Amino acid sequence: MNNIIELCYCNGSVLVWNVEDAHRLRSEHRIVGHFIGCLPSLPRQDQMLGLPMELMTEEVFHLVTRGIAKIVEFKQLNLPAEEHHKQKREDMLKASFSDQQVIFKEERIRQLMQMADKIIEGKRRKTNGIVDGELVLQEEMKKIPQMSEDLMMIQIFTRPFWTCEGDVADYSINQTLRCRVFSDLWEKGYYITAGEKFGGDFLVYPGDPFKFHSHYIAVCVDEHQLLTPYFLIQKGRLGTNVKKTVLLCSVNGNGEIMYQSLNWNGK
């Protein structure tokens, strides 16, 4: 597959609205993102979230510079709907309702057939005579009511039901230290997620975060930044408390990424 993945720029966030794209980003490109929507089937819980998937700036930078993805913006979604879309939606709803009607009837007939013996038996007892089984069933089938439109299902679309062309987004990313560290760690084969909840820049996983604990907390520091003892103690303590190694990441004069790990021996 070499088609470029479209990332949707929407009110300051970069989102993925397509499950296939989210899957590809994860399995082919080791980009895991972060789901922020409610899961359609179980929306009132926080264990697992649903589409859209939001990407960090560094993930976006990584994907765009490698030509894996491009950023688009769907400006037309801000505009009032076009007439032929309205028409299409009404037609779709009508077609869906009549299909649901047919399937509902089929289902009822299926249930009726399962009960056929009992129904005929019952009729026989009532009339005390011989009745035509076929005829009884025909009668019963005629009695099946129409499905009320109120009971029919209406779909709430995740994405627009018409094909939507994205415009080039007015969005650019500067190559920050964080971006360079992200890409370098990625090159080394790691999975990377945001590290704010551990007080660092990134969390670095040896494999898919679904299955593995993270090994490192990456903290980006400028090469010339003077590190105070406070800073080192803070990060050292943090690392030991959460059983992870703190990595201080910086770029040296030759543009190489340098990593220093903190090892905490004290009590």
Add this chain to the structure above:
Amino acid sequence: MLSAKELLDLRSRKAHPRNLPTMPPKDFIPTHSAEETATINAIVDEKMTYLKEERAERRNLLTKADWLPQEKVAKIEKKLGGGWDVYGFDKNGKTYLQPEEALFLIELSKLELWYSGTPVSVQQAYQILLVDELCSSLKYRVYSHLCRQGYRLVRRLLFGSSAAEPSDYDCIPHFLASTSASVLIQFSDLESLPESIRNRESTYVVNKKDFLHFCVDREEVATSISSASTTNPLFSGKTKPLLLGNYIGDPYYTNDGLYNPTDEELNQTEDDDLQICYDVYSPGRHFRKSNPGPPCFALAIAEWSSNVPSLSCLERFKRRCGPKTVPLVAVSGAGSDVSFYQLKGVVSPL
């Protein structure tokens, strides 16, 4: 577009929702064995089937609302399904939804939001509703995070804060001076009252005996106010006002010599980073939007990259919350979950 068969399957599935996928325990070191790869692929594939699901709801349970871009609210045509005690606000007999409420209800498959004559997709809703001047993406993330856990969030209205305003005490001198048995109270700011009350009455006759009785019960609390706050003339009478509650019963304020901001510092409200966005009520059935009572938390929202607010800013935020309300700051950003910080004054152990 789901086929009719899929839609009806979804309908029967709604009655028996399946559980979340179970996750095997995490490992530390990958072995890259075929078995391990298969496990991971299975997890990913299972998760993707959940993510692939579309939303649908029965027509008689799906509420329709119209998005009004000028008014920045969604107007409900007819309320269907449950939960309307919690969402929306009433005005002139109609119910309206704030952008974040509308979007959350769409995500719950409870609402079909119409814009210019056609229902919007979830993607379009994210685009038209999460505009910065309506409700920023950050705000919505915090909103939906808490709503998913069952909390009720109500936008803090800008004009009426729950902390007492001077005009709230207009009635108190009457209580002290009047010799009649009852006092007429006129609320100076009707806007800050719940709608249901506003429509019925704007003045109240309060039986003085009841009020004083109530005060006596609370005397103990009221007298524990520090000397710093007794400079307020309202505290010089025999009966202490009950409403000025921010520091009643909070030992942090009864110890003098801690942080005592000047009035000037406290009254400055412009350019505060910590503005109260939402009043948060705990989960439960007793919540009524017409009479929510004092909130459990007052919520301000910040970003990971924002600066640490100054002490006076934190103090203002704390005092703007009601007496029984816990000030809470929610922080989030791209790629990360929401974290919460609670502000609490601590008394030094000595």
